Amino acid sequence: MPDELRTIQVTVNGTKYDRQVRCRKLLSDFIREDLRLVGTHVGCEHGICGACTVLFNGQTIRSCLMFAVQADGAEITTVEGLARGGQLHPLQEAFWENHGVQCGYCTPGFLLTALELLQRNPNPTEEEVRIGIAGNICRCTGYQHIIESVLAAAAKMGAKTV
Amino acid sequence: MSKTWIGKNVKRHEDPRLLTGRGTFVDDITLPNLYHAAILRSPHAHANILAIDASEALKYPGVVEVVTGEDVVQKTRPFSVVVKTPFKYYCAAVKKVRYVGEPVAVVVATDRYVAEDAAALVRVDYEPLPPVVDPEAALEPGAPILHEEVGNNISCHRLLDYGEVDRAFAEADLVLKERFVFPRYSSVPLETYAVIADYDSSSGVLTVWSNFMGPFTLHPVTAMALNIPENKLRFIIAKDIGGSFGIKSSIYPYIALIGLAAMKASRPVKWIEDRQEHLMASSSQTDRVSYREVAMRKDGTLLAIKTKIIDGVGAYLRAPEPATTFRPIGNYVGPYKVKNLRVDAYDMMTNKCPTGPNRGYGCHQIYFEQERMMDMAAEKLGLDPAEIRLRNFIPADAFPYVTPSGGIYDSGDYPKALKLALEMSQYEKLREEQKKARKEGRLFGIGIAVGVDPSVSNMGYITVAMPAEVRSQPEYLPKSGAVEAATVRMDPLGGVTVLMNSTPQGQGHETVVAQIIADELGVSPDDVVVVDDFDTSESPWSVSSGTYSSRFASVGTSAVVIAARKIKEKMFQIAAHTLKVSPQDLELGQGKIFVRQDPKRNISLKRVAGTAHWDLLRLPEGMEPGLEARGVFHFPMADAPDSKDRVNSSNTYGFMAEVAAVEVDRDSGQVKILKYISVHDAGTIINPKIVEGQIYGGALHGVAGALFEELVYDQEGQFLTGSFMDYLVPTAAEAPKLEIGHVCSPSPFTPLGSKGAGESSSETAPVLIANAVADALAPLGVKVTELPLTPKRVWALIHDSSSTEVGR
Ligand code: FES
Numbered sequence: 001m002p003d004e005l006r007t008i009q010v011t012v013n014g015t016k017y018d019r020q021v022r023c024r025k026l027l028s029d030f031i032r033e034d035l036r037l038v039g040t041h042v043g044c045e046h047g048i049c050g051a052c053t054v055l056f057n058g059q060t061i062r063s064c065l066m067f068a069v070q071a072d073g074a075e076i077t078t079v080e081g082l083a084r085g086g087q088l089h090p091l092q093e094a095f096w097e098n099h100g101v102q103c104g105y106c107t108p109g110f111l112l113t114a115l116e117l118l119q120r121n122p123n124p125t126e127e128e129v130r131i132g133i134a135g136n137i138c139r140c141t142g143y144q145h146i147i148e149s150v151l152a153a154a155a156k157m158g159a160k161t162v
Numbered sequence: 163m164s165k166t167w168i169g170k171n172v173k174r175h176e177d178p179r180l181l182t183g184r185g186t187f188v189d190d191i192t193l194p195n196l197y198h199a200a201i202l203r204s205p206h207a208h209a210n211i212l213a214i215d216a217s218e219a220l221k222y223p224g225v226v227e228v229v230t231g232e233d234v235v236q237k238t239r240p241f242s243v244v245v246k247t248p249f250k251y252y253c254a255a256v257k258k259v260r261y262v263g264e265p266v267a268v269v270v271a272t273d274r275y276v277a278e279d280a281a282a283l284v285r286v287d288y289e290p291l292p293p294v295v296d297p298e299a300a301l302e303p304g305a306p307i308l309h310e311e312v313g314n315n316i317s318c319h320r321l322l323d324y325g326e327v328d329r330a331f332a333e334a335d336l337v338l339k340e341r342f343v344f345p346r347y348s349s350v351p352l353e354t355y356a357v358i359a360d361y362d363s364s365s366g367v368l369t370v371w372s373n374f375m376g377p378f379t380l381h382p383v384t385a386m387a388l389n390i391p392e393n394k395l396r397f398i399i400a401k402d403i404g405g406s407f408g409i410k411s412s413i414y415p416y417i418a419l420i421g422l423a424a425m426k427a428s429r430p431v432k433w434i435e436d437r438q439e440h441l442m443a444s445s446s447q448t449d450r451v452s453y454r455e456v457a458m459r460k461d462g463t464l465l466a467i468k469t470k471i472i473d474g475v476g477a478y479l480r481a482p483e484p485a486t487t488f489r490p491i492g493n494y495v496g497p498y499k500v501k502n503l504r505v506d507a508y509d510m511m512t513n514k515c516p517t518g519p520n521r522g523y524g525c526h527q528i529y530f531e532q533e534r535m536m537d538m539a540a541e542k543l544g545l546d547p548a549e550i551r552l553r554n555f556i557p558a559d560a561f562p563y564v565t566p567s568g569g570i571y572d573s574g575d576y577p578k579a580l581k582l583a584l585e586m587s588q589y590e591k592l593r594e595e596q597k598k599a600r601k602e603g604r605l606f607g608i609g610i611a612v613g614v615d616p617s618v619s620n621m622g623y624i625t626v627a628m629p630a631e632v633r634s635q636p637e638y639l640p641k642s643g644a645v646e647a648a649t650v651r652m653d654p655l656g657g658v659t660v661l662m663n664s665t666p667q668g669q670g671h672e673t674v675v676a677q678i679i680a681d682e683l684g685v686s687p688d689d690v691v692v693v694d695d696f697d698t699s700e701s702p703w704s705v706s707s708g709t710y711s712s713r714f715a716s717v718g719t720s721a722v723v724i725a726a727r728k729i730k731e732k733m734f735q736i737a738a739h740t741l742k743v744s745p746q747d748l749e750l751g752q753g754k755i756f757v758r759q760d761p762k763r764n765i766s767l768k769r770v771a772g773t774a775h776w777d778l779l780r781l782p783e784g785m786e787p788g789l790e791a792r793g794v795f796h797f798p799m800a801d802a803p804d805s806k807d808r809v810n811s812s813n814t815y816g817f818m819a820e821v822a823a824v825e826v827d828r829d830s831g832q833v834k835i836l837k838y839i840s841v842h843d844a845g846t847i848i849n850p851k852i853v854e855g856q857i858y859g860g861a862l863h864g865v866a867g868a869l870f871e872e873l874v875y876d877q878e879g880q881f882l883t884g885s886f887m888d889y890l891v892p893t894a895a896e897a898p899k900l901e902i903g904h905v906c907s908p909s910p911f912t913p914l915g916s917k918g919a920g921e922s923s924s925e926t927a928p929v930l931i932a933n934a935v936a937d938a939l940a941p942l943g944v945k946v947t948e949l950p951l952t953p954k955r956v957w958a959l960i961h962d963s964s965s966t967e968v969g970r
C-alpha cells in the first residue's frame with residue numbers, strides 16, 4: 001500500500017502536471033525530486049521549521065507534512081512561481097533591498113509565509129510581523145532584516161495597489 | 163585607492179538566485195544512476211556489538227549494499243588528531259558503540275524510502291555497558307571507561323601557566339572562586355549535512371559533493387582515513403550552503419562513510435542527514451564544567467586568573483578538537499591587562515556525540531566565566547560593573563598588544579566602545595529605572611559583557627594541546643600560518659572575474675569581493691563576476707582554506723586586494739608603455755588610466771585589456787601576456803607555539819561591548835529582553851548591512867544558548883532533544899531587537915584594515931543575558947552560574963532562594 005502508485009494531477013506555478021507517485025511520497029519530496037523544483041527546501045521534515053512552506057490552494061502549508069497524493073487536484077505555488085517574466089515580486093525585491101537573505105535556505109519559506117501574511121494584513125505592525133513569521137525558523141539573520149524586509153514589502157505592495 | 167564602494171550597502175549579488183529558488187545546495191544536485199543511503203544508528207550510549215546481520219536488509223527489493231563496521235575496519239583507518247592518545251575513531255562503530263546515534267551500518271538503495279525500510283531490517287545484537295555522560299564524572303576513579311586502550315577517559319590534558327599566578331594570588335585583596343557549567347548547544351543550520359560520493363574505479367578518484375566548510379586541514383585527514391592519496395580525493399563544495407556556524411567542519415567522518423559506501427556499492431550515493439540525525443549525531447560544542455578563581459586588588463584591578471576546565475568532547479576526540487579548549491588561548495584574558503593566567507584543561511571523553519566547532523568556538527565559554535566573575539567581583543568590591551571593566555581594559559595606546567598567552571592584539575579602543583554602549587543604552591537612566599522597578603518588587607536587571615573577538619585561526623595553535631617537550635622533539639613537525647588565495651582575471655573586453663575558494667555559507671562573499679575589486683580597479687561592482695566554486699582539483703586551496711574562525715573579512719579580502727593590485731600594476735605598465743610615460747605618472751579612474759598631470763592623455767581599461775590579450779607585440783618587452791593574477795595573503799605572525807606555550811592563536815582581534823536590560827517574571831521564571839545594545843569594533847567595514855546581519859544572527863545564537871537551547875542527555879546517555887519540538891531554536895517572536903553601534907580601529911595587519919565579525923556577539927550574548935538575569939535576581943541573593951536560563955531553572959533560582967530580599 002505505501003508503495004502503491006497513484007496518478008495525480010497538480011498545477012504548480014500555473015503548469016499542469018500529471019504524475020505517478022508512490023502513496024507514501026511526501027509532497028516536499030515530490031516537488032523537489034519529481035518536479036525538480038528545488039527552491040522548496042527541507043529543514044526538519046517534522047513541521048516546525050517552515051522551510052518547506054508552499055501555497056496550497058492559496059494557503060500556506062508545510063509540504064513535508066503532506067503526501068503528494070493529497071495534492072491531487074490542487075494548485076500549488078512555490079518560490080519559483082513568485083517572480084513573473086524576470087521581474088521579482090515586490091516581496092523578493094524588499095528582501096533583496098533589506099538584506100533579508102543570508103544563506104537563503106529559509107528564504108523560500110519566509111517569502112511564502114510573508115506573502116500570505118500581507119494578503120491577510122496588508123499593513124502589519126512590527127509586532128504583527130514577528131508573530132506572523134514565528135512559524136518559520138531562520139538561523140542566520142536573527143530575524144531583524146527579515147522583519148524589516150516584510151515591513152518594506154508591505155509599504156511597497158500597499159503603494160502598488162492604490 | 164578611493165573608497166567608493168567599500169563601506170556601502172551594496173545589494174548582495176547572491177540574492178537574486180536565492181530569492182527565486184535557483185540556488186544550488188547539495189541536495190539540489192543529482193547524478194545519473196544515483197543511489198541513496200540511510201544510516202542505522204546506535205540506540206545505546208555504550209554497548210558492545212556482538213553481531214550484525216544484514217541478510218534481511220540485503221534481500222529487500224531495491225537494496226544494493228550494506229556497509230558495517232567490518233568494512234570500516236578493513237578499508238579505512240582511524241582519523242588522525244593532534245594528540246597521541248591511543249583511541250581509535252573510525253567513520254562508523256567498530257565492535258562497540260559509544261554514543262546514541264553512532265553510525266552502525268549504512269544501507270544503499272534505489273531511494274531513501276527504501277533505504278530507511280531496509281535499515282530497520284538490519285539486526286544488531288548489543289551488550290549494553292554502563293555509560294558516563296558527565297565530563298566531571300568521567301574524570302573520577304572508577305568511572306566507566308570508553309576506550310580500554312586509553313585506560314581512562316582523558317583525551318587531552320594540559321596545564322598552561324603564564325606569568326606569576328601564585329604570587330599574584332598571594333598578594334590579592336580579594337580572591338573569588340566559582341564553579342560554572344556551560345551546556346552543549348549547537349550551530350543548527352537550517353540545512354543539514356549533505357554528501358554525494360562517486361568513486362571512479364578506473365582513475366581511483368573519489369569525488370565528493372558536500373557542504374563541508376573547511377578548514378581543509380580535514381581533507382588530508384579524510385584522505386588518510388580512506389586510504390586514498392590526497393590528490394585522488396576530490397572535494398567539490400556546493401555553491402550554496404544553508405548556514406553552518408562551524409558545525410559543517412565536522413561533516414568529514416560522514417564524507418568518509420558515504421565515500422566508503424559509494425566505493426563498496428560501485429555507484430554514486432547520496433546521503434542527506436535528517437534533522438533528528440543532525441541534532442543527535444552531527445556535532446556540537448562541548449559541555450563544560452569549570453572552576454575559576456580570580457585574584458583582585460581592592461580597587462578592582464584583576465591580578466590573576468586560574469581556571470580548571472573540564473570539557474566533554476564526547477565519545478571520540480575528533481579534529482579540530484580539542485580546539486574548543488585551545489582556540490581562544492591567545493585571547494584568554496579577553497580585553498583585560500591582567501598578566502597572570504593559569505589554565506588547567508581536561509578534554510574528557512564521555513558517551514555523547516563527538517564535538518567540534520560552533521560559532522564562537524571556545525570563546526563564549528571563557529567569557530561566560532570571565533564576565534560573570536567580573537560582576538561578582540564588582541559586587542563584592544562595591545563597584546559598578548562598567549567601572550570595574552573600564553579599570554582593567556588594555557588602554558587604547560597599548561596596541562599592538564601582546565597578551566600573556568602570546569596573542570598579538572592588532573588594534574582596538576575598548577574604553578571607547580564600552581562608553582559608546584553605555585551611552586546608547588542610557589545606562590544611568592536604566593539604573594534609575596531599575597531602582598524604581600525594584601521598589602515595585604519587579605525583577606529588573608542590567609547586564610554588561612565585553613569580549614575580544616578572534617579571527618583567522620593560526621594553523622599552528624592547536625599543537626599547544628601537546629606538551630612543549632613533545633613539540634620540541636626533532637621528529638615533531640611544527641605547524642604555523644594562515645593563508646588565503648584569490649585569482650583576478652580581466653577578459654579581453656575589460657570584464658573582471660574573480661575566482662575564490664572560500665566556501666561561504668551565507669556571508670555574501672561574492673558581493674564583498676565585487677566591492678573590493680570595484681574600488682581597486684575603478685569599475686562597478688555589478689560588472690564583476692565572482693565565482694566561488696570550491697573544487698580541490700581545480701581551486702588554488704590550502705589547508706587553511708574555508709570559511710571558519712571569521713576569517714574571510716581579514717584574510718580572504720586581503721588576498722583579493724593583493725591580486726587586484728597585481729593586475730592593476732600590470733595594467734599601469736601596459737598603459738605607461740602605450741602612453742610613453744612612467745607608471746608612477748598614471749592614475750586610475752572612470753574606466754580609464756590617465757596621466758595625472760594631463761588627464762586628456764588616457765587609455766581605457768578595455769583597451770589595456772585588449773592589448774594584454776590580443777596585441778601581444780605591443781606589450782612591454784618581457785611581459786607575460788594575459789591579465790590574470792593570483793593574490794596570496796598570509797599572516798606572518800601566525801607562528802607555532804613557543805616553548806612557554808605562548809601562541810598568537812588568531813590574527814586579527816575585534817571587540818564587542820554589550821549592554822542589556824531584562825525583566826524576569828517572578829511567577830513563570832520567564833526572561834524578557836527589554837534592551838540589547840551591541841557595539842562592535844571590526845576594523846574597516848566593507849558592507850555594513852552584511853556585518854549587521856552577522857551581528858544580529860550571532861547575537862541571537864548566543865541568546866538562544868543563554869535562554870533556550872541545550873542538547874540534553876539523561877543519565878543513561880539517552881538523547882532527549884532530537885527534534886525542533888525539544889531543541890528550542892528561537893523564532894522572530896523571541897528574538898530581541900538589537901541596537902548596533904560601531905567604533906573603528908582598522909587592523910594594521912590587513913591591507914583594508916578589516917577584521918572578522920561573524921562570531922562576535924555569539925561570544926558575549928550568553929554571558930550578557932546571564933549577567934542581566936543575575937542582576938535582576940540580585941535582591942534574592944542567588945547566583946547564576948549555569949545556562950540555559952530556562953523558565954524552569956530561573957523559577958527554581960527564585961523559589962529556592964532561602965535568603966530574604968535585600969534592596970540594592
Ligand atoms: S521541513 Fe517542513 S516544516 Fe521543516
Ligand code: FES
Nearest residue numbers: 103106138139140
Ligand atoms: S538565511 Fe540562512 S536560515 Fe535564514
